[in-house]
Amino acid sequence: MKFATWNVNSVRQRQGLVTDWLAANRPDLLLLQEIKCEAGQFPSDAFREAGYESEVVGQKSYNGVAILSRVPVAVMHRHLPGLAAPDGGEHQARYVEVRAEGIVFGNLYLPNGNSGGADGYAAKLAWMDALVEHARAMLADETDFVLAGDYNVAPADEDFAPGALSADDALIRPETRRRFRTLRWLGLTDALRALTPQGPVYTFWDYQAGCWPRDRGLRIDHAMLSPRLAERLTGAMPDRMERDRPQPSDHVPLVVTLDDA
């Protein structure tokens, strides 16, 4: 089976790129982040014509996640379990989880953590803590699961181009990286790093300052696999060609393939 995760930076701006990519790659599931619209504005009909049903968790203007699938899915969660909503407010649209083909797919868009001052960064860490607890619970249940999406974490120094981030950036602060390591210590496998153990394998290039032509990128989109799924891992690679398309997202799809169970 094949799945991909892709921060599309507005699904309405990128609808044609997404349908083209689906036609060319035919993943079983595509996990989208930063759709930047409410569920009612999501182009479900266009994706259905391409052979994909949509599960959408949207909000106005910001954030938003969706799972496109050409296999049957059952929705498990529409927000991250264990994470409280802001006082008197709605959850931000950053998590949706389905079960398909005997696997739980958690699609996540982690807070960046660089805006909102100390509170903004604390919210990122709280989000990561809840993600760790959710992973722990699924491991205890012996669930086969994937936690994939835009983590907004560059786990190691080789995961960002020299000079692309300052030392106090929320994407690389020690507290951020410590929580990402906890996911690994629990027993999850970073699919891309498992198959490409060393060197840059970026998934994001800023629109500014010629970052793409200079290959000044970041590796911040990840697919973390539970132990039995890691044993089935056969492929994991960012689709760099997508960054050369007209009006691309600043992220490219990360494509993962698993052997049949």
Next chain:
DNA sequence: ATGACCCGCGCAGCGGGA
């Protein structure tokens, strides 16, 4: 020397992205 974008919202310019 050192490149300054892109999105939604809504019609100017700002907050957010990373």
